[in-house]
Amino acid sequence: MSKEITSRNEDYAQWYNDLVLKGGLADYSAVRGCMVIKPYGFALWEKMRDALDKMFKDTGHVNAYFPLFIPKSFLSREAAHVEGFAKECAVVTHYRLKNDPAGGGVVVDPEAKLEEELIVRPTSETIIWHTYKDWVQSYRDLPLLINQWANVVRWEMRTRLFLRTAEFLWQEGHTAHATSDEAVEETRRMLEVYASFAEDFMALPVIRGVKTASERFAGAEDTYCIEALMQDGKALQAGTSHFLGQNFAKAFDVKFLNKENQQEYVWATSWGVSTRLIGALVMAHSDDQGLVLPPKIAPLQVVIVPIYKGEESRQLIDSKAKEIHDQLKNLGVSVKYDNSDNSRPGWKFAEYEMKGVPVRVAIGARDLENNVVEVARRDTKEKKTVGLDGIAQYIDGLLTDIQHNLFKKAKEYRDQHITPADSWEEFEKLLDEKGGFIAAHWDGTAETEAVIKEKTKATIRCIPLDNKKENGQCILTGKPSVQRVLFARAY
RNA sequence: CGGGAGGUAGUUCAGCCCGGUAGAAUACGUGGUUUGGGACCACGGGGUCGCAGGUUCGAAUCCUGUCCUCCCGACCA
Numbered sequence: 001m002s003k004e005i006t007s008r009n010e011d012y013a014q015w016y017n018d019l020v021l022k023g024g025l026a027d028y029s030a031v032r033g034c035m036v037i038k039p040y041g042f043a044l045w046e047k048m049r050d051a052l053d054k055m056f057k058d059t060g061h062v063n064a065y066f067p068l069f070i071p072k073s074f075l076s077r078e079a080a081h082v083e084g085f086a087k088e089c090a091v092v093t094h095y096r097l098k099n100d101p102a103g104g105g106v107v108v109d110p111e112a113k114l115e116e117e118l119i120v121r122p123t124s125e126t127i128i129w130h131t132y133k134d135w136v137q138s139y140r141d142l143p144l145l146i147n148q149w150a151n152v153v154r155w156e157m158r159t160r161l162f163l164r165t166a167e168f169l170w171q172e173g174h175t176a177h178a179t180s181d182e183a184v185e186e187t188r189r190m191l192e193v194y195a196s197f198a199e200d201f202m203a204l205p206v207i208r209g210v211k212t213a214s215e216r217f218a219g220a221e222d223t224y225c226i227e228a229l230m231q232d233g234k235a236l237q238a239g240t241s242h243f244l245g246q247n248f249a250k251a252f253d254v255k256f257l258n259k260e261n262q263q264e265y266v267w268a269t270s271w272g273v274s275t276r277l278i279g280a281l282v283m284a285h286s287d288d289q290g291l292v293l294p295p296k297i298a299p300l301q302v303v304i305v306p307i308y309k310g311e312e313s314r315q316l317i318d319s320k321a322k323e324i325h326d327q328l329k330n331l332g333v334s335v336k337y338d339n340s341d342n343s344r345p346g347w348k349f350a351e352y353e354m355k356g357v358p359v360r361v362a363i364g365a366r367d368l369e370n371n372v373v374e375v376a377r378r379d380t381k382e383k384k385t386v387g388l389d390g391i392a393q394y395i396d397g398l399l400t401d402i403q404h405n406l407f408k409k410a411k412e413y414r415d416q417h418i419t420p421a422d423s424w425e426e427f428e429k430l431l432d433e434k435g436g437f438i439a440a441h442w443d444g445t446a447e448t449e450a451v452i453k454e455k456t457k458a459t460i461r462c463i464p465l466d467n468k469k470e471n472g473q474c475i476l477t478g479k480p481s482v483q484r485v486l487f488a489r490a491y
Numbered sequence: 492c493g494g495g496a497g498g499u500a501g502u503u504c505a506g507c508c509c510g511g512u513a514g515a516a517u518a519c520g521u522g523g524u525u526u527g528g529g530a531c532c533a534c535g536g537g538g539u540c541g542c543a544g545g546u547u548c549g550a551a552u553c554c555u556g557u558c559c560u561c562c563c564g565a566c567c568a
Contacts (some may be wrong), residue, residue, distance in 0.1 A: 084567095087566070087567090088566075088567075121567095152568095154567075154568080156566070156567055156568095157492080157564095157566055158562095158563090158564085158566075158567085159564075164567065164568070167566095170568080174538080217568095230539050237568060238568090239568085240568070241499095273566080273568085274568060276568055279518085288498095302504090306526095307527050308524070308526070309526065310526095325549095341526090343529080344525080344526050344528090344529075344530060345526060345527065345528070346526085346527085346528040346530085347528085347529045347530090348528090348529085349528050349529075350528070350529045351529075353528095362527070362528095364527055365527095366527075367527090374527085405558085417559095433508090480529080491568090
């Protein structure tokens with residue numbers, strides 16, 4: 001994102017809405033805080049979903065589906081869990097409407113009150129562990145490696161398009177293991193799946209880390225996360241993987257017989273990423289002209305735009321363009337030849353730029369004479385005249401280039417925005433003037449963390465997994481510390 | 492739930508202070524001319540002004556109530 005937008009941080013949401021709404025990605029629906037994902041935006045989600053799903057399957061997981069409604073009592077089985085989610089649950093209390101006796105319209109039928117209210121899942125741990133109880137009896141049933149693609153609802157007080165909508169799409173993996181070590185290993189494995197997906201597919205560099213106790217998932221023993229940096233200097237939690245210990249197994253009485261014929265509680269993990277990733281993608285790579293998509297998840301990788309005058313030249317261009325189209329298709333490139341007569345070339349250029357299509361090929365009468373086309377890349381906006389010989393291979397290579405370049409650019413920005421701070425003044429100054437991650441010493445207490453958050457709105461994003469030990473003094477209290485942690489203001 | 496702004500055509504908004512036939516741009520439809528960075532001309536379709544009351548000869552405009560949306564905060568993936 002360009003400097004103008006960075007300096008317009010206050011209006012960031014507005015810019016984002018404009019781009020995304022007008023760009024055909026999404027709309028707010030009539031339902032408070034929910035989103036309509038238009039076809040192009042959904043195609044983007046599908047690309048991400050399919051790539052992730054393949055990675056889950058490659059690591060031995062299978063998909064299943066569990067109910068949307070959860071009996072209220074399930075939620076309260078795990079103390080920390082209910083504490084964490086109770087405040088944001090949508091509740092179903094009745095199952096029928098009737099005609100309003102007082103006039104037109106319908107009212108809730110008071111006769112149809114549910115004996116036990118149902119909550120709309122904010123996450124599925126409870127109903128899944130309730131189900132797992134019947135699925136697990138012996139160590140031979142373990143591990144249980146299941147994922148579900150679903151929608152969940154969290155009645156947040158304030159919503160933000162893609163980053164925090166009331167309803168969102170996600171996947172949630174829920175696994176059961178015979179040993180603690182195995183569950184921890186799974187937790188870390190899935191974190192790495194998320195990290196490599198973010199980096200290899202989304203071109204989004206992430207920091208792999210572990211959350212502090214106060215930022216932990218409700219009911220988890222440990223929460224691992226990938227943290228990304230947006231172009232405005234704010235951090236975004238892009239995915240989480242939780243080691244749940246035996247908390248849910250105990251709450252839902254999920255035991256198995258081990259080899260020694262003894263009853264034991266299973267060890268659990270859960271992990272998820274959501275449509276928030278679409279937001280991450282937009283905010284990590286976009287510029288003032290709209291979306292910039294990494295080729296690996298762009299629904300459309302190449303668009304060919306003809307420029308013609310009159311029917312005769314149109315036919316000539318058509319046949320050449322279709323040749324290029326077919327060559328690209330044979331290479332497995334997602335390509336569209338837009339020869340619609342409804343809009344002019346300039347309009348098409350702007351349109352596909354806004355949609356983030358990585359490569360545009362323009363072909364006109366002038367090009368035909370010289371046996372060339374004009375190839376424009378979205379990431380750098382460079383335009384180049386390229387000969388028709390081997391054009392498909394050239395473009396295919398260009399897509400790889402763009403993918404790498406986007407990651408490189410984002411990583412350079414990210415790395416430049418991890419700044420050490422050794423005094424409180426420096427810490428505050430960096431937050432206000434530079435943004436990004438700030439590596440600072442922390443005394444390890446939740447109290448200090450809370451005070452820092454209160455004073456600066458910055459939270460500890462994570463303790464990086466590869467963090468090096470270093471003695472120092474807490475940025476706030478001056479108490480001894482053994483390592484720096486990453487602070488940032490976050491979405 | 493606190494503080495602010497707002498609800499008028501598919502969309503973005505003007506009109507409201509100072510009451511008097513519902514407006515613009517854009518989008519849409521038809522016809523034509525165009526096409527190397529969001530074309531132009533002509534004609535055309537489209538809104539019970541969020542909802543409910545009140546004041547008035549007359550309300551988008553004034554008054555009361557109500558619902559909803561957006562932004563800022565508390566809360567959070």
